[in-house]
Amino acid sequence: MFPVETRELTKRYGRLVAVDRVSLTVRPGEVYGFLGPNGAGKTTTLRMLLGLVRPSGGTVQLFGKQIGQSMDDVGALIEGPAFYPYLSGRENLRVLARYAGCPDRRVEIALDLVDLSDRGGDRYGTYSLGMKQRLGVAAALLKDPRLLILDEPTNGLDPAGVADMRRLIRRLGASGKTVLLSSHMLGEVQQICDRVGVVSGGRLVAESTVAELRGGARLRVVADPVDQAAARARALLGEDRVRIEDGALVLDAEAGKAAWINAELVGAGIDVSELGVRERELEDVFLELTNVG
Numbered sequence: 001m002f003p004v005e006t007r008e009l010t011k012r013y014g015r016l017v018a019v020d021r022v023s024l025t026v027r028p029g030e031v032y033g034f035l036g037p038n039g040a041g042k043t044t045t046l047r048m049l050l051g052l053v054r055p056s057g058g059t060v061q062l063f064g065k066q067i068g069q070s071m072d073d074v075g076a077l078i079e080g081p082a083f084y085p086y087l088s089g090r091e092n093l094r095v096l097a098r099y100a101g102c103p104d105r106r107v108e109i110a111l112d113l114v115d116l117s118d119r120g121g122d123r124y125g126t127y128s129l130g131m132k133q134r135l136g137v138a139a140a141l142l143k144d145p146r147l148l149i150l151d152e153p154t155n156g157l158d159p160a161g162v163a164d165m166r167r168l169i170r171r172l173g174a175s176g177k178t179v180l181l182s183s184h185m186l187g188e189v190q191q192i193c194d195r196v197g198v199v200s201g202g203r204l205v206a207e208s209t210v211a212e213l214r215g216g217a218r219l220r221v222v223a224d225p226v227d228q229a230a231a232r233a234r235a236l237l238g239e240d241r242v243r244i245e246d247g248a249l250v251l252d253a254e255a256g257k258a259a260w261i262n263a264e265l266v267g268a269g270i271d272v273s274e275l276g277v278r279e280r281e282l283e284d285v286f287l288e289l290t291n292v293g
């Protein structure tokens, strides 16, 4: 039974297909990054998970239940949180806790989880954007949900705010919560997510671990003459695992093969001046998958 499982989930606005047959699975205890450029359909998908937008087709199950049946297990921060500026962070959470029927001690636990215990007595209006965002996460945590859904939690934050949010999400993940977050900031996702789903034009174009998505490491070899080196490398590794980029060989081969390849090239009279491991940045993969940039 998965925290989130969608099948062919679809949302149409008139002729526009905002979400196009998305089937994604978030596994228990993982931090799942839902990635895509602006307008890809991330928010619409998350809103459908929460029953805030009605799907045009397909199904959503959260913990094996239909939308609306399992909401105590789910906390969400979807739009910028709405709090009273003249109340303190703590008072704001108390208002929400009462409304949700949670005991006041949950407020202290939530404040502590997001590192706001010390500033909980300050007025919300005086908080930095990062603190506001963390209070929003605290609000989502009040009911101690098993699944947390966060829409662009680092949007608009400065680098320190982003780092705080990243630490918080890591901590929540480590404490056993399942986290589904959307982002277009790949650097963030790369560092904190176990798996990612990439959406583009409403469609899920990839779903895998970050490592799988990057497709493993590659070797970059600067050799002379490069054509002869490429021919030798092709004979060793296979046609489609050797490319020439910016005058260097790029080989689909793991780091453990580096010494062997070096010896083979040198043995064939080729001059090897550089040999290094090159990891593909998630950013590159993302741009390829979403055809942006």
Ligand SMILES: Nc1ncnc2c1ncn2[C@@H]1O[C@H](COP(=O)(O)OP(=O)(O)OP(=O)(O)O)[C@@H](O)[C@H]1O
Pocket (backbone or CB within 6 Å): 013, 016, 018, 036, 037, 038, 039, 040, 041, 042, 043, 044, 045, 184
């Ligand atoms: N209520 C609506 N009526 C009409 N079109 C909508 C509505 N909500 C979203 N859309 C359209 O659906 C598409 C997907 O929007 P969505 O907000 O889900 O994307 P997103 O990936 O969350 O992007 P962003 O990062 O910019 O929030 C966009 O083209 C958007 O204009």
